Amino acid sequence: MLETVKYLIGSRGASGFGSKSTAEEVTETCPDLRSITAIITGATSGIGAETARVLAKRGARLVIPARNLKAAAEAKARIVSEFPNSEIVIMALDLSSLSSVRKFVLDFESLDLPLNLLM
Incomplete structure (x- = not known):
């Protein structure tokens, strides 16, 4: 208690x-996270969006998975407007669908990026 x-x-x-x-x-x-790749679920709003913003500020490469790709593109645009050198990849992912999760994993693996943070 x-x-x-x-x-x-x-x-x-x-x-x-x-x-x-x-x-x-x-x-x-x-302050220098340029060697880090982070997948941030929920990065289109709230705590996830703030986490994505700060990791981009520190130089991390971001992967933003989202059901709503328009919302993800808007989140990316907000971050890039503040930190123009940000590297951000948007990918489709519906966590309620196992086939979507499998496709996301295959698509992510095809990028040949390390995965350092999963949030």
């Missing part, structure tokens, strides 16, 4: 970060 309360009020844990830490704060110590 006490640990839950500590988490909810934002107390920092062993990592030095807590529930109130931002993506900006967490990535400050690793």
Whole structure:
């Protein structure tokens, strides 16, 4: 119970970060992520969009899987408008469909990119 309360009020844990830490704060110590490829589900809105924005700011290559490719393209455009050198790949993925997941995996493998982060 006490640990839950500590988490909810934002107390920092062993990592030095807590529930109130931002993506900006967490990535400050690793400002150059150009060697990192990150697949970020949910990158079209909310926490996923902010995570994608900050990883792009730090130079990571992003793969944005989405059911709604228009929303993914809009998310990409927002990031590129702020960080023009961003490398962002949009790919179709519906996590409720196993065949879509299989196709995504095959398509991702065909890009011959490393996978360093899956969020």
